[in-house]
Amino acid sequence: MPVAIKPSTIPLHFNWSRTNFAIGYHSSLQSVMTRMAHSGLGFSKSLYARLVTPRISEALLDTRVVLLVGPRQAGKTTLVKAFAHDRLPYFSLDDHTTQHFARADPTGFVRRLDRAIIDEVQRAPDLLLAIKQTVDADPRPGRFLLTGSANVFRLSSVVDSLAGRVETVRLLPLSQAEMHGQASTFLANVFAGRLPKRMLPLVLDDALVDVVLKGGFPEAVKRPKARRRVDWLMSYLGSLLQRDVHDLGQINRAVVLPRLAQILASMSGQLLNVTRVAQMLGVSRLTTQRYIDALENLFLVYTLPPFHSNALKRLIKSPKLHLLDSGLLAAVGNSTAEALRWDRTPLGRLLECFVLGELLKMSDSASGRYRLSHFRDKQQNEVDFVLEDSGGSVVGIEVKAAATVTGKDFRGLLRLRNGCGTRFKMGIVLYNHDRAYWYDRNIAAVPISSLWSAG
Numbered sequence: 001m002p003v004a005i006k007p008s009t010i011p012l013h014f015n016w017s018r019t020n021f022a023i024g025y026h027s028s029l030q031s032v033m034t035r036m037a038h039s040g041l042g043f044s045k046s047l048y049a050r051l052v053t054p055r056i057s058e059a060l061l062d063t064r065v066v067l068l069v070g071p072r073q074a075g076k077t078t079l080v081k082a083f084a085h086d087r088l089p090y091f092s093l094d095d096h097t098t099q100h101f102a103r104a105d106p107t108g109f110v111r112r113l114d115r116a117i118i119d120e121v122q123r124a125p126d127l128l129l130a131i132k133q134t135v136d137a138d139p140r141p142g143r144f145l146l147t148g149s150a151n152v153f154r155l156s157s158v159v160d161s162l163a164g165r166v167e168t169v170r171l172l173p174l175s176q177a178e179m180h181g182q183a184s185t186f187l188a189n190v191f192a193g194r195l196p197k198r199m200l201p202l203v204l205d206d207a208l209v210d211v212v213l214k215g216g217f218p219e220a221v222k223r224p225k226a227r228r229r230v231d232w233l234m235s236y237l238g239s240l241l242q243r244d245v246h247d248l249g250q251i252n253r254a255v256v257l258p259r260l261a262q263i264l265a266s267m268s269g270q271l272l273n274v275t276r277v278a279q280m281l282g283v284s285r286l287t288t289q290r291y292i293d294a295l296e297n298l299f300l301v302y303t304l305p306p307f308h309s310n311a312l313k314r315l316i317k318s319p320k321l322h323l324l325d326s327g328l329l330a331a332v333g334n335s336t337a338e339a340l341r342w343d344r345t346p347l348g349r350l351l352e353c354f355v356l357g358e359l360l361k362m363s364d365s366a367s368g369r370y371r372l373s374h375f376r377d378k379q380q381n382e383v384d385f386v387l388e389d390s391g392g393s394v395v396g397i398e399v400k401a402a403a404t405v406t407g408k409d410f411r412g413l414l415r416l417r418n419g420c421g422t423r424f425k426m427g428i429v430l431y432n433h434d435r436a437y438w439y440d441r442n443i444a445a446v447p448i449s450s451l452w453s454a455g
């Protein structure tokens, strides 16, 4: 259940005094959090604190437009409403009248606004041009806080023209750290070559399966009955494929999308072979690629690029495709706790999807920037995830659903270490066990729940 938001749960690399000074209209981040907890947003219970909040506050201090993107139902509206006040009014383009006005007269709509929060801006993409014009004329920072449930902006040329004026922040569904009410220290530790802390109580076996099956969507997480959760997730997927996909304006045969989602779920975590997907779907390769791009723009799937290095030879250059939420992947693939008790095979794929989500969420809320990729070479050496920081340091992460780890599980990490030389800070096998231990110089096995350890 959500925990009450205490000041101690707010990520602490955040500069309070600077916020007070420059935003002026918030007494502090704490007030935003408290407002999230107590605002009359239609629910009386408290909310989980979101770890990207400081990034939004900071960006509003020095950037004219801040764009919060992420899947529908991740919590964007709830988060941006906590920033709303008299001088930063809130408008939602999910509201028909507002949307109608914004589409009919984008310039007029924006001209009336000094500052504003505009929710679901992909519903009236022409607003972006009007916003660009007004922020060029009046370049004060923090003028617009926008949200989008579809990354139409990736396709839109307006965003190029907004370059330098907009900062994009991604909000994925809840992370484990958010559900536990504290920021993870995993990245800081592993990039310093230290064993990540263990998270107590350890999440193992059935408890781990439970966490993975739930995924991160708040509405799914809060449903105690698995059946009700799966119903919600399937109806979420249905409306995404039938309705939200049209916001992207590039889909003419939406009937194949449910089948495409099934196929991609069955291949989650594998190298993406678009030609094969196209054959299974019975449409051209080009169309298939366009549809996959659309599902990526709706944050249903994620293409993980291959690791690149001049020092490592014979690397495989295909990306891998993952679903972005392990709860959705489980629902689409009919993976239940009961079924996994008898057959653990699907757990590997679910766990990889889960770890991908956790790593992306962690890097979205971190103060540094990270690049995430996968490593595979032609000798079948592989590492599920490779993280690189902006200084070029490398950390490899391999995911194992089992409680035993053998030499074979470290092979890819050893290869990556050889190829990266001093850039390689640490290699980790995340596994389903309570013990953390060093296997070799800067290569270790640690419990999966170390990902959300704090302190």
Ligand SMILES: Nc1ncnc2c1ncn2[C@@H]1O[C@H](COP(=O)(O)OP(=O)(O)O)[C@@H](O)[C@H]1O
Binding pocket: 002, 043, 046, 047, 048, 049, 050, 071, 072, 073, 074, 075, 076, 077, 078, 079, 217, 218, 219
């Ligand atoms: N921080 C949070 N803690 C708990 N539940 C949340 C939180 N943020 C959102 N929710 C719940 O998740 C659902 C979707 O939230 P919403 O803000 O409407 O998402 P979005 O705008 O991304 O579609 C709502 O039912 C909301 O109550």
Ligand SMILES: [Mg+2]
Binding pocket: 073, 076, 077, 078, 119
């Ligand atoms: Mg919303």
